[in-house]
Amino acid sequence: MRCQRCSRMLSFWERLLGRKICGECQRRVKDALAKYERYLEQMLEDHCLIPEEEHRLTQFQRQLGLTDEDLAPIKPKLERARMLSAIIMGNLPVVEVPLILKQGEVCHFAAPATLLEERTRREYVSGSRGVSIRIAKGVYYRIGATKGYSVPVREIVPVDNGTFYITNQRCLFVGNSKTLSVPHRKLVSYEAYQDGLQLHYEGRRRSQYFKLDDGELAAVILWSVMQREI
Numbered sequence: 001m002r003c004q005r006c007s008r009m010l011s012f013w014e015r016l017l018g019r020k021i022c023g024e025c026q027r028r029v030k031d032a033l034a035k036y037e038r039y040l041e042q043m044l045e046d047h048c049l050i051p052e053e054e055h056r057l058t059q060f061q062r063q064l065g066l067t068d069e070d071l072a073p074i075k076p077k078l079e080r081a082r083m084l085s086a087i088i089m090g091n092l093p094v095v096e097v098p099l100i101l102k103q104g105e106v107c108h109f110a111a112p113a114t115l116l117e118e119r120t121r122r123e124y125v126s127g128s129r130g131v132s133i134r135i136a137k138g139v140y141y142r143i144g145a146t147k148g149y150s151v152p153v154r155e156i157v158p159v160d161n162g163t164f165y166i167t168n169q170r171c172l173f174v175g176n177s178k179t180l181s182v183p184h185r186k187l188v189s190y191e192a193y194q195d196g197l198q199l200h201y202e203g204r205r206r207s208q209y210f211k212l213d214d215g216e217l218a219a220v221i222l223w224s225v226m227q228r229e230i
């Protein structure tokens with residue numbers, strides 16, 4: 001049995017372990033793969049893999065002597081990058097949904113979501129009771145008593161569970177008790193998180209938060225839809 005990469009005779013131990021390539025080649029592949037992955041990460045800083053970068057990746061793979069099989073461990077990462085890139089470049093997925101859509105409306109994203117809202121709660125801070133001194137029988141005088149007061153406390157609380165949709169016309173949330181539908185032209189800004197989206201709409205003082213499993217995907221789809229709208 002010889003190493004499938006360098007044709008060197010495999011050692012007794014390597015044969016015993018059922019290796020197809022020698023230890024030396026195995027180390028080389030591991031190092032090359034790490035280099036390839038770093039190169040990929042650099043390219044993905046902008047979350048997008050343009051055709052030019054794909055071409056450079058292929059060249060780098062060849063230069064490193066990596067086969068497609070060698071790339072298997074980072075295939076999920078590569079595939080996700082390709083999927084997000086296609087969306088950024090305007091290739092939006094179309095999702096069939098059980099919704100009554102408007103004319104010309106197409107849904108691009110649908111996922112389970114939790115709606116969260118900013119609330120201001122007033123928290124009561126109790127005052128000091130002071131010290132009671134008995135002056136005469138049945139008469140008490142209170143020294144140093146202060147009234148209690150309340151302070152505003154801002155918090156983001158879950159409000160409802162449901163499904164969050166992004167169509168070419170609006171963002172929609174259909175929950176167990178609430179339904180929200182806001183056209184994209186009313187969207188002033190949005191913030192993307194790994195696990196959600198924060199949307200800020202015109203005429204609304206407070207943002208809405210949607211907790212999602214894949215906030216990155218939702219953000220990329222929303223971004224791409226907005227580019228088209230403009």
Ligand SMILES: [Zn+2]
Nearest residue numbers: 003006022025
């Ligand atoms: Zn070898």
